[in-house]
Amino acid sequence: MNKLYNTNSIVKTLLNWYGTNKRDMPWRKTKDPYKIWLSEVMLQQTQVETVIPYYNRWIKKYPGFTDVMKAKESELLKLWEGLGYYNRCKNFYKAVDKVANDYNGKIPDVLNEFIKLTGVGDYIASAVLSISYGQNLPALDGNIIRVLSRVLKKKKVSPYNRKIIHNHMLRWMKYGHGGDINEALMDLGSMLCRPNQAHCYQCPFVNSCGAYQTGV
Known part of the structure; x- marks a missing residue:
């Protein structure tokens, strides 16, 4: 064969x-769907080496998903400064807000639900669900x-x-x-x-x- x-x-x-x-990348050391999701958003059209310091600063300030849910969009954009493609951050904020309001703060673990979130396409949804939730x-x-x-x-x-x-x-x-x-x-x-x-x-x-x- x-x-x-x-x-x-x-x-x-x-x-x-x-x-x-x-x-060796910081988001490889966790299965937290929030952190995997954030890394995939940051990595869109951006090199790994550029993303790592931004990711680390973000996680230091917002270590958990509940911390991001409490943040203002302006605060997230300030932390994003220099990374470019700011719509990624704005879409992430909108998606976080929807998770907080419609999913009781729990990131969906079903493809057809996760993919509905702003800025989440088939690639990000599949990457997060496979890495964080072990889905094939x-x-x-x-x-x-x-x-x-x-x-x-x-x-x-x-x-x-x-x-x-x-x-x-x-x-x-x-x-x-x-x-x-x-x-x-x-x-x-x-x-x-x-x-x-x-x-x-x-x-x-x-x-x-x-x-x-x-x-x-």
Whole structure:
């Protein structure tokens, strides 16, 4: 059987690589949905290295979700200064307010509910629910799409091919570890399977990658 379809084998290989090579980021040290959600909002269109000090300052001032619920929008925007794309902060504030009023202060753990919050799309919802609540939901960001497009030898990121990638990830998540699989693929795309100058020889998928095997 091709290693790509042997889910036990491919997932074990990926997670072993991740266990040894995963990036050290402050939000990786918690499963708190509030902190994971905040990190994903901050990371939109912003580099990890830029986000880390802002994230740390925010968490120092607002360590818990209830602390954010008590804050004013102007206070959050002041803390956000310099990070850019201020609508992210405004949308986060609106979403926090909705959670406080409509969900009794508990961040929804159901995809169809969480995705209704302002600024929360399919990616953020899937990332937070998989990492914080252990749900097997593929979180298709740019890194993951690039990695699996190459592995599956898909040249175009069409809606049809995105669906194929999504279904492959669901197959890999059959035995659990949804959050770890998402984060492992994100790291793989950031560290090795880069848009240019990919480090194929160090990749855990080197023996099962369609693009590498065919020299694409």
